[in-house]
Amino acid sequence: MRDRHRDKWQGEEVDTHSLAEHDTIPAEADTRVKTLLILGASGDLTGRLLLPGLARLIRLGRADGLKLVGAGSDDWTDEQWRERVDGAFAAALEKADDAGRASLQQVRDNSSYHLIDVTQDGLADLVQTLEGPVALYFALPPAISQKACSALGPDSLPKSTRLVMEKPFGTDQASAHSLNDKLAGLVPEQNIHRVDHFLGKATVFNILGLRFANRILEPVWNNLHIEKVEVIFDEDLALENRARYYDGAGALRDMIQSHLLHVMALLALNAPSTLHERDLRDHIGSILRASSVDLDSPGSSRRARYTAGTIGDRQIPDYAAEPGVDPSRGTETLAEVTVSINNERWSGVPFVLRSGKALGVKRKEAVITFRPVSHLPVGFTGQDAPTKLRIGFGPDTLQLELDVNGPGDIFSLDRATLSADLNETDLLPYGEVLDGVLAGDPTLSVRGDTAEDCWRIVEPVLRAWSEDRVPLEEYPAGSGGPESWPSSHGRA
Secondary structure, eight states, X not given: OOOTTEEEETTEEEEXXXXXXGGGXXXXXXSOOSEEEEETTTSHHIIIIIHHHXXXXXXXXXSTTOEEEEEESSOOOHHXXXXXXXXXXXXXXXXXXXXXXXXXXXXXXXXXXXXXXXXXXXXHHHHHTSXXXXXXXXXXXXXXXXXXXXXXXXXXXXXXXXXXXXXXXXSSHHHHHHXXXXXXXXXXXXXXXXXXXXXXXXXXXXXXXXXXXXXXXXXXXXXXXXXXXEEEEEOSOXXXXXXXXXXXXXXXXXXXXXXXXXXHHHHHOOOOSXXXXXXXXXXXXXXXXXXXXXXXXXTSEEEEEEESEEETTEEEOOGGGSTTOOGGGOOOSEEEEEEEEOSTTTTXXXXXXXXXXXXXXXXXXXXXXXXXXXXXXXXXXXXXXXXXXXXXXXXXXXXXXXXXXXXXXXXXXXXXXXXXXXXXXXXXXXXXXXXXXXXXXXTTSOOHHHHHHHHHHHHHHHHXXXXXXXXXXXXXXXXXXXXXXXXXGTOO
């Protein structure tokens, strides 16, 4: 008889019990974290994003009694560490009330820093001295995070320990699978938080609320009525001194694999029964398992790299001449893939995912283009354009583009746009991430199987690019991208 808790996943037998049963959530999963240990505390991510996000969480009274501990390879004193905390907490202190200021000051004063090599036994020794539950935040490069996990054992971790992993999760599907195995030997899946800060609460629930709380949308949210879906994240920022990481990653790994595939899944999933983490993450996983890129289809993947140009008053050098860049790697700064979702709802609808740097227009949105009407009465003049729904990410906005009767000539068609601002949370993106970690809620974390599936989807594209089957094109910094790409002109 088949074991109901085991299944086949891409030819390998895996234990699905922890992913398929509500009762596998550890009884202590809702116990709030007492100690936040940041590994890589002296790094840029901690100072620029993590600590400011934590500060706002503390200011709002959502991290009471938390002990903050930093650990890193820089030989800092506790006072040097607290100077970093002071800088990161400054903005929150200015807006805090008396209770908020007292909480921020208490966390700062009780904070400490430890000089350790996280890949050695000293990490386990440090963790055992901390009050649990403990959240270990790996603010480290992926390769170092994997070594740090190898230095830990389940016996060295306090009860209910959470492990928080930054993306990219692994460097390919095989390494992601290996890391999943390593983490599963340390803590239950529900206590693993694979961070995608792009999936902040506002982004996720604005999409879900829009789709499932409005009867006018859900009946037409399928291949009978939708022609294509685009998820665009074009930045006007260039490399910005990130060559050490970015030149080894590129736009496809950095944004599409790490973030945009999950946004696509939220736009495409069927309605979950509840917003419980299992229901929601099961539906996300279902979409990603059905997704692939057809490399035989012309234009299914595109890549390009920026050359010298001007953005506003900034002179941007050629990417290949940026400090720390190895031109021979052929790293792309603009990537685009067309994903097919092989299910009844979405068969035949292209999902175009695009992200790039040093572009002339900052564009962060999902665009749903509806099919043309089946019949337009003879007599109308003007342009009959398709209905479009635009969901903006930062600022969070909603725009519905419709054809209406134009001014003057009532038989002419003109474009009208209905706009609304979507609600944002009080937290910064990393505050939202930490809020889930501290509360033991993995709903917005990436589950292990879907982390592997994201790599499965992009790996054939990466392979084709490494074999030069897709040319590396160029575009001037400050432009819309290569002239030959339809998406560089606002269409895909």
